[in-house]
Amino acid sequence: MKKSYETLNSMLERSMALQTSLILFEWDNETLAPEDAGSYTNRVIGVLSEEYYRIMTDDEMGNAIEACEKEDNLSDLERAIVKAAREAREDLICIPSQEYRENAQLVADAVRIWTKAKKSEDFDSFAPTLEKVIGFKKKFASYRKKDDQKLYDVMLNEHEKDFNSELLDEFFSQLKKEIVPLLKEITEHGKEIDVSFLTGGYPVEKQKEMAEFLAKYLGFDFKKGVLSESAHPFTTNLHNHDVRITTSYHDRMDSSMFSVIHETGHGLYELGIGDDITQTSAGQGTSMGVHESQSRFFENIIGRKAAFWEPIYGKLQELYPDKLSDIPLEQFVEAINKVEPSYIRTEADELTYSLHIMIRYEMEKMIVEEDIDLKKLPDIWADKYEEYLGVRPDKASKGILQDIHWSQGMFGYFPSYALGNAFGAQLYYHMQKEMDFDELLRDEKIDVIREYLRENIHRFGKLKTSRELLKDITGEDFNPDYFIRYLKEKYRKLYGLS
Amino acid sequence: MKKSYETLNSMLERSMALQTSLILFEWDNETLAPEDAGSYTNRVIGVLSEEYYRIMTDDEMGNAIEACEKEDNLSDLERAIVKAAREAREDLICIPSQEYRENAQLVADAVRIWTKAKKSEDFDSFAPTLEKVIGFKKKFASYRKKDDQKLYDVMLNEHEKDFNSELLDEFFSQLKKEIVPLLKEITEHGKEIDVSFLTGGYPVEKQKEMAEFLAKYLGFDFKKGVLSESAHPFTTNLHNHDVRITTSYHDRMDSSMFSVIHETGHGLYELGIGDDITQTSAGQGTSMGVHESQSRFFENIIGRKAAFWEPIYGKLQELYPDKLSDIPLEQFVEAINKVEPSYIRTEADELTYSLHIMIRYEMEKMIVEEDIDLKKLPDIWADKYEEYLGVRPDKASKGILQDIHWSQGMFGYFPSYALGNAFGAQLYYHMQKEMDFDELLRDEKIDVIREYLRENIHRFGKLKTSRELLKDITGEDFNPDYFIRYLKEKYRKLYGLS
Numbered sequence: 003m004k005k006s007y008e009t010l011n012s013m014l015e016r017s018m019a020l021q022t023s024l025i026l027f028e029w030d031n032e033t034l035a036p037e038d039a040g041s042y043t044n045r046v047i048g049v050l051s052e053e054y055y056r057i058m059t060d061d062e063m064g065n066a067i068e069a070c071e072k073e074d075n076l077s078d079l080e081r082a083i084v085k086a087a088r089e090a091r092e093d094l095i096c097i098p099s100q101e102y103r104e105n106a107q108l109v110a111d112a113v114r115i116w117t118k119a120k121k122s123e124d125f126d127s128f129a130p131t132l133e134k135v136i137g138f139k140k141k142f143a144s145y146r147k148k149d150d151q152k153l154y155d156v157m158l159n160e161h162e163k164d165f166n167s168e169l170l171d172e173f174f175s176q177l178k179k180e181i182v183p184l185l186k187e188i189t190e191h192g193k194e195i196d197v198s199f200l201t202g203g204y205p206v207e208k209q210k211e212m213a214e215f216l217a218k219y220l221g222f223d224f225k226k227g228v229l230s231e232s233a234h235p236f237t238t239n240l241h242n243h244d245v246r247i248t249t250s251y252h253d254r255m256d257s258s259m260f261s262v263i264h265e266t267g268h269g270l271y272e273l274g275i276g277d278d279i280t281q282t283s284a285g286q287g288t289s290m291g292v293h294e295s296q297s298r299f300f301e302n303i304i305g306r307k308a309a310f311w312e313p314i315y316g317k318l319q320e321l322y323p324d325k326l327s328d329i330p331l332e333q334f335v336e337a338i339n340k341v342e343p344s345y346i347r348t349e350a351d352e353l354t355y356s357l358h359i360m361i362r363y364e365m366e367k368m369i370v371e372e373d374i375d376l377k378k379l380p381d382i383w384a385d386k387y388e389e390y391l392g393v394r395p396d397k398a399s400k401g402i403l404q405d406i407h408w409s410q411g412m413f414g415y416f417p418s419y420a421l422g423n424a425f426g427a428q429l430y431y432h433m434q435k436e437m438d439f440d441e442l443l444r445d446e447k448i449d450v451i452r453e454y455l456r457e458n459i460h461r462f463g464k465l466k467t468s469r470e471l472l473k474d475i476t477g478e479d480f481n482p483d484y485f486i487r488y489l490k491e492k493y494r495k496l497y498g499l500s
Numbered sequence: 501m502k503k504s505y506e507t508l509n510s511m512l513e514r515s516m517a518l519q520t521s522l523i524l525f526e527w528d529n530e531t532l533a534p535e536d537a538g539s540y541t542n543r544v545i546g547v548l549s550e551e552y553y554r555i556m557t558d559d560e561m562g563n564a565i566e567a568c569e570k571e572d573n574l575s576d577l578e579r580a581i582v583k584a585a586r587e588a589r590e591d592l593i594c595i596p597s598q599e600y601r602e603n604a605q606l607v608a609d610a611v612r613i614w615t616k617a618k619k620s621e622d623f624d625s626f627a628p629t630l631e632k633v634i635g636f637k638k639k640f641a642s643y644r645k646k647d648d649q650k651l652y653d654v655m656l657n658e659h660e661k662d663f664n665s666e667l668l669d670e671f672f673s674q675l676k677k678e679i680v681p682l683l684k685e686i687t688e689h690g691k692e693i694d695v696s697f698l699t700g701g702y703p704v705e706k707q708k709e710m711a712e713f714l715a716k717y718l719g720f721d722f723k724k725g726v727l728s729e730s731a732h733p734f735t736t737n738l739h740n741h742d743v744r745i746t747t748s749y750h751d752r753m754d755s756s757m758f759s760v761i762h763e764t765g766h767g768l769y770e771l772g773i774g775d776d777i778t779q780t781s782a783g784q785g786t787s788m789g790v791h792e793s794q795s796r797f798f799e800n801i802i803g804r805k806a807a808f809w810e811p812i813y814g815k816l817q818e819l820y821p822d823k824l825s826d827i828p829l830e831q832f833v834e835a836i837n838k839v840e841p842s843y844i845r846t847e848a849d850e851l852t853y854s855l856h857i858m859i860r861y862e863m864e865k866m867i868v869e870e871d872i873d874l875k876k877l878p879d880i881w882a883d884k885y886e887e888y889l890g891v892r893p894d895k896a897s898k899g900i901l902q903d904i905h906w907s908q909g910m911f912g913y914f915p916s917y918a919l920g921n922a923f924g925a926q927l928y929y930h931m932q933k934e935m936d937f938d939e940l941l942r943d944e945k946i947d948v949i950r951e952y953l954r955e956n957i958h959r960f961g962k963l964k965t966s967r968e969l970l971k972d973i974t975g976e977d978f979n980p981d982y983f984i985r986y987l988k989e990k991y992r993k994l995y996g997l998s
Contacts, residue, residue, distance in 0.1 A: 019547035023521040026528060038723045039742035042779065046738070049517035053551075225536045240544070244537035281540065 006069035007080055013063050014087060018281060020054040022240050029246060032232045044110055048103075055102055059095045067091065079279065082465055086283040093160075096145040105138045109411055116409035125398045129376045132408060136369060136376075139411045143370075154370040157414030161290045162421060164469045167367065170417050173424065173482045174360045180486045182390050184493065185354060188341050189392065192497030195340040199329055204255035208321050213249055213262040219314065220266045220300060221452045222247070226273055234348070235261040237268035237297075242280035245272045255322070256338050257349075260301050267300035268293055270452060274460025284464040290415060292468045294422020295429065296455065302352045302423075303430050303488075304451065308335045309443035339496055343391040345400040352423075353493055354391060356485075359420040361386045362405075366413050425468060427485035432476040504567035505578055511561050512585060516779060518552040520738050527744060530730045542608055546601075553600055557593045565589065577777065580963055584781040591658075594643040603636045607909055614907035623896045627874045630906060634867060634874075637909045641868075652868040655912030659788045660919060662967045665865060668915055671922065671980045672858045678984045679855060680888050682991065686839050686851075687890065690995030693838040697827055702753035706819050711747055711760040717812065718764045718798060719950045720745070724771055732846070733759040735766035735795075740778035743770045753820075754836050755847075761803040765795035768950060772958025782962040788913065790966045792920020793927065794953065800850045800921075801928050801986075802949065806833045807941035837994055841889040843898040850921075851991050852889060854983075857918040859884045860903075864911050923966060925983035930974040 027047050035043065057063060070076065070084040094102070112131045119128035143156040155166045217229055232248040239245040247265035251258045271287050279285040287293040304310055311318075311331060318334075319326040326334070341351050347358040365382060368374045374382075383402045388394040395401030407415055433439075433454065442450050458475050469480055494500075525545050533541065555561060568574065568582040592600070610629045617626035641654040653664045715727055730746040737743040745763035749756045769785045777783040785791040802808055809816075809829060816832075817824040824832070839849050845856040863880060866872045872880075881900045886892040893899030905913055931937075931952065940948050956973050967978055992998075 015543075015547050016551060019544045019551070022544045023525070023548060026524055027521070030524060030528070034726055034728075036722065036724050036726055036742055039738065042739045042741045045513075045779065046517045046520045049513050050521060053514060053517070224534065226534050228532055228534055230532075240537065241540045243540045244534055281543065 004073055004075065006066065006073050007076060007084075010063075010066035010070050010084065010087065013057060013060075013066055014083070014283060015281075017054055017057045018283070020050055020057070024050055024054070025238055025240060029238050032234075032236065033230045033248060048106060048110075051106055052099075052103065055094055055099065058091050059099070063087070063091060064095075079282075079284065079465070082284055083282055086464065090283065093146060097142055101138070101141070105142070105411070108134055108138060109409070112409040112411075113406065116403065116406065120399050120403040123397045123399055123403075125380050125402055126377070128403065128409070129379075133376055135409065135411050136413070139413055140370065152371060154367055154414065157366075157370065158417065159414075161415050161418050163289065163467045165291075165417075165421070169480070170363065170421075173420070174363055176482055176486055177356055177360055177420070178390070181353065181357060181489060184490060185341065185343065185357070185391070187499060188353075188493060188497050189343065192341070192499060195336050196333075197337045197340050199325060200256050200337055201254045203325050204253070204322060206251045209251045209255060209258050212318065212321060213258055215317070216259060216262050217247065217266045217269075219446075220263065220270065220448055222266045222269050223273060227269060229262070235265050237265045237272070239269075239272040239286075242273060242275040242277065242285065245269045255325075260305060260338070263305040264297045264301040267297035270300070270455070271296045271460050274456040275463045276461040279463045279465065286463055288462070288464045288466060288471070289468050290418035291421035291425055292459065292471060294419050295425035295468075296422075296459070298352075298422050299426040299429065299455070303426055304439070304443065304448075306335070306339050306352070307440070307443060308332070309440040311335060312444050313446050336496065339492075341493060341497070343393050345387070345393060345395045346404055353489055356420040356423055357390045359416050361390060362416040363420070366416065370413060421468070424480070424482045424485035425472065427488040428472060428476055428478070428481055430488065431484045502571055502573065504564065504571050505574060505582075508561075508564035508568050508582065508585065511555060511558075511564055512581070512781060513779075515552055515555045516781070518548055518555070522548055522552070523736055523738060527736050530732075530734065531728045531746060546604060546608075549604060550597075550601065553592055553597065556589050557597070561585070561589060562593075577780075577782065577963070580782050581780055584962065588781065591644060595640055599636070599639070603640070603909070606632055606636060607907070610907040610909075611904065614901065614904065618897050618901040621895045621897055621901075623878050623900055624875070626901065626907070627877075631874055633907065633909050634911070637911055638868065650869060652865055652912065655864075655868065656915065657912075659913050659916050661787065661965045663789075663915075663919070667978070668861060668919075671918070672861055674980055674984055675854055675858055675918070676888070679851065679987060682988060683839070683841065683852060683855070683889070685997060686991060686995050687841065690839070690997060693834050694831075695835045695838050697823060698754050698835055699752045701823050702751070702820060704749045707749045707753060707756050710816065710819060711756055713815070714757060714760050715745065715764045715767075717944075718761065718768065718946055720764045720767050721771060725767060727760070733763050735763045735770070737767075737770040737784075740771060740773040740775065740783065743767045753823075758799050758803060758836070762795045762799040765798035766791055768798070768953070769794045769958050772954035773961045774959040777961045777963065784961055786960070786962045786964060786969070787966050788916035789919035789923060790957065790969060792917050793923035793966075794920075794957070796850075796920050797924040797927065797953070801924055802937070802941065802946075804833070804837050804850070805938070805941060806830070807938040809833060810942050811944050834994065837990075839991060839995070841891050843885070843891060843893045844902055851987055854918040854921055855888045857914050859888060860914040861918070864914065868911060919966070922978070922980045922983035923970060925986040926970060926974055926976070926979055928986065929982045 024047060027043065027050075031040075031043065067084060067088050070080075071088070076084065108131075112135050115131045116128055119125060139157065140153055143153040147153060147156045152167060158165055158167065158170070214229060217227075218224065222229075226243045226245060228244075228246045230246065230248045231250060233250060235247070235249045237245070237247045247262070247269045249258045249261045249265065268287075271293060275285050275287075287296075308331065311334065315331045315334060319329075339352070341353045343354055344350055347355070347362075350358050361383070364386065365379065368382070369376075369379075380398060380402045384394050387401070407413075430439075433451075437450060437454070439451070442448070459471055462471070466474065472478065472480055522545060525541065525548075529538075529541065565582060565586050568578075569586070574582065595603075606629075610633050613629045614626055617623060637655065638651055641651040645651060645654045650665060656663055656665065656668070712727060715725075716722065720727075724741045724743060726742075726744045728744065728746045729748060731748060733745070733747045735743070735745045745760070745767045747756045747759045747763065766785075769791060773783050773785075785794075806829065809832065813829045813832060817827075837850070839851045841852055842848055845853070845860075848856050859881070862884065863877065866880070867874075867877075878896060878900045882892050885899070905911075928937075931949075935948060935952070937949070940946070957969055960969070964972065970976065970978055
């Protein structure tokens with residue numbers, strides 16, 4: 003290893019170790035930590051975050067990066083890591099340490115205040131805190147922005163490089179034009195689908211058995227991974243040999259099954275990161291959007307197909323004979339694909355999901371770029387739900403306060419959920435040229451699909467952006483048409499619309 | 501806060517946060533982490549340990565400590581923290597960073613090599629590694645030792661301040677003189693006690709229910725604590741609002757019950773640490789010996805008493821009607837107190853336990869002070885077991901390789917287990933002057949006992965050493981007579997010896 007790179011590398015190892023410890027604290031907090039530990043453990047987390055900030059903004063780090071940038075015999079990987087270090091440093095060093103600390107404290111408080119406000123259905127008690135969070139978020143974006151970049155675009159780029167609101171406007175306007183009317187048509191003229199048999203009488207112990215089976219069936223390696231329980235399902239990882247997914251169990255049985263399939267999709271991505279890049283700054287999924295493309299690929303595109311269930315539906319019937327022995331496969335597959343406009347994003351079906359995201363996208367732009375009066379947010383929210391989904395929430399927990407994201411200052415994050423759907427569909431149409439999905443699924447050859455994704459996406463980690471991946475795989479830049487086409491084809495057929 | 505103290509405090513917060521993260525990694529590794537994560541996560545742990553070493557040995561820390569030592573208006577607590585910081589720094593700074601790193605790496609390897617050697621019953625394959633571990637251990641002790649201190653005393657002091665081999669020689673020689681003959685008398689002339697009904701037919705699910713019940717019954721606060729499962733039961737804590745205990749479940753039902761009671765004893769100690777000192781260098785149990793005094797107090801002195809079981813034995817019978825409904829309380833209490841010379845320390849009963857420790861103590865002194873040929877260790881071990889316990893191990897896993905400690909370089913640690921027993925007995929005889937244990941236990945008033953221990957021991961954390969605690973509570977220095985008396989009284993009676 004070259005001397006200058008070695009110096010940088012050992013500093014990056016220190017910052018990486020701190021980040022890994024923060025990930026472990028977060029995991030622990032969501033899955034196990036006792037109720038009253040919060041404020042004490044938060045102190046520790048605060049100190050570790052500052053330690054990370056200290057290393058990244060230290061002059062020594064700046065000098066090491068500069069020395070590496072002058073080096074001309076670095077490998078491609080080394081160069082990518084130097085570039086990532088430069089970017090991570092620049093994102094931090096432009097923020098005064100005092101403000102960095104204040105914001106971290108504010109966000110910790112904000113989550114608590116949001117939780118309380120949601121419980122008491124009281125948006126007004128959260129609004130002043132939200133205003134402060136937005137204030138910091140905009141200030142930080144103004145420190146980070148380049149040239150005449152929009153503040154909201156800076157926020158978008160934190161989660162998805164190479165994207166901006168221009169591209170997203172185009173994407174969402176197509177969604178609005180095509181999917182809002184399709185949803186109306188389905189609710190007005192589509193056939194009735196019964197889902198009542200999916201609820202009640204599914205013991206948690208059996209749901210757990212099924213969850214483990216599904217994760218294994220998709221190829222989740224339990225020697226390098228863990229499946230636990232948490233209030234909200236999520237995936238995290240310490241490195242490519244320690245990837246953790248969670249689910250939660252409810253009365254409605256398909257909820258835990260599809261959350262496990264979803265999280266397994268995330269998990270397979272992180273398990274597929276190359277050994278050469280794990281524990282480096284390139285050793286994670288490249289973006290939230292690509293991550294969601296993988297989770298939703300498994301959850302929706304594959305996991306809700308009849309062919310996926312053909313070989314394993316018998317197992318499900320055996321597990322729950324009282325509930326499912328009289329339900330034929332076709333009826334089960336229809337039920338798990340039912341479209342139903344609803345209030346809550348995390349419970350939304352595949353078709354309406356992106357409309358939930360569209361609403362948040364439109365509102366985030368208003369909040370960030372138009373300086374809107376926050377008191378009006380609940381009404382704007384309700385109006386948009388009524389317009390696009392045909393339902394009007396009557397309380398904050400079902401509306402404006404349902405998501406934790408804004409309290410954490412995560413503006414610009416929501417669009418990635420919808421982008422993930424679109425990336426997945428674009429991949430799907432391309433992959434069909436090379437493989438017959440129905441045949442593979444019927445033959446239980448999920449490994450062929452998984453290996454394709456590993457080979458073309460997972461192993462690269464952050465070495466390629468989402469648009470680079472799409473270009474390299476499909477030969478085409480990001481193109482949302484595939485997603486629209488996918489939804490229209492699938493749901494017109496399901497609902498018997500011509 | 502005074503300026504100089506503030507500076508020191510913020511550096512100590514950083515080192516404390518790193519230590520807390522290391523504790524979390526250890527917890528995670530023992531309870532959950534996937535099998536293959538090891539070497540990757542160890543890299544992270546290595547970097548975090550070095551970060552801790554870096555902060556503690558930095559000149560800035562040295563200057564901050566010196567400035568505080570010159571300050572004359574510090575509170576008692578602040579002075580104690582400065583002193584602890586000085587000691588922790590001196591323990592580290594005398595070791596060259598290169599050797600510190602080499603030793604950490606060696607210990608990680610040594611544990612792996614020990615695990616393998618134990619599995620293949622092959623001490624010789626471990627001996628060269630053990631020799632290196634001992635080499636480092638002795639070298640570090642020679643860096644740390646003061647004046648004409650013995651190397652083994654330096655190691656003892658890492659776990660128990662104010663103790664040395666002179667005090668321990670006296671303690672163990674009394675044990676040898678009194679308990680070895682008592683054991684012979686029991687095995688030769690004591691009555692037969694049947695324990696067969698304690699094994700088999702105890703479903704793990706029910707054992708879990710009992711484990712949770714017992715922890716709660718003793719006052720373990722699940723809002724500030726967690727009970728999990730691990731191969732070897734242990735207790736750890738992030739601070740006084742996050743204390744974690746584990747147990748493991750076996751065919752023999754009393755195993756998990758008494759490991760939970762034992763770990764709850766440790767847990768109550770850490771939960772009882774004062775809010776004013778948690779998350780400072782004084783905010784932990786003061787020593788391994790005092791910790792064991794608490795765990796064994798609950799496990800043996802209280803937990804194996806008839807009066808403890810009187811109010812709750814009915815619950816146990818209800819839980820396992822097939823097994824226990826015909827077993828009267830007296831028979832159950834006899835069984836859980838049965839004395840049985842055995843090979844394995846962790847499975848030993850209350851009477852023989854300290855003899856297992858005595859053997860290790862005698863061997864550690866030989867290893868450290870007499871430069872003994874390591875190849876002879878298995879035979880020396882077997883000879884001592886034969887002499888003191890009347891059993892001779894025929895393989896390494898039942899003998900010299902049973903414990904992990906030496907592979908981790910933990911010499912000087914074992915004696916604390918026996919000291920804990922002795923501290924507990926000394927406390928017990930003193931507390932009897934103030935309370936009637938049998939009456940309290942029959943009335944389910946364990947809180948009175950727990951509060952006494954909290955008030956007199958727990959809340960002080962490291963602010964008092966073990967000998968200071970004993971002195972302040974009982975008015976007497978450490979006195980092993982109580983332990984000998986306790987064992988003799990209890991077991992002569994149990995076994996019907998005059």
